[in-house]
Amino acid sequence: MVWFPMAKNAFALWKLISDFMKALFIVGGILCIMAAVGMFYVGSNSGHLSELKDFFWVPLPLGVILLILGFRKSPQ
16 A cells, blocks of 8 residues: 555656756856856946946855855765
8 A cells, every 4th residue: 555646756846846946056157257257347348337346246155155066976
């Protein structure tokens, strides 16, 4: 007797969610790094937005953490 009728497909569902989260982490990390590069570029070229150059590093730690989470191997 199976208590959970989808027990056979539970692993497949977990794998699908895990792959989706990995892709989401990778996209988020790339966006954070692109935002930092954009902030540095705009801050360097604009006199009125020069404070962007001072704080371009702020999204970098989040981007690195997200990329680490996205590229790590899932436990078997």
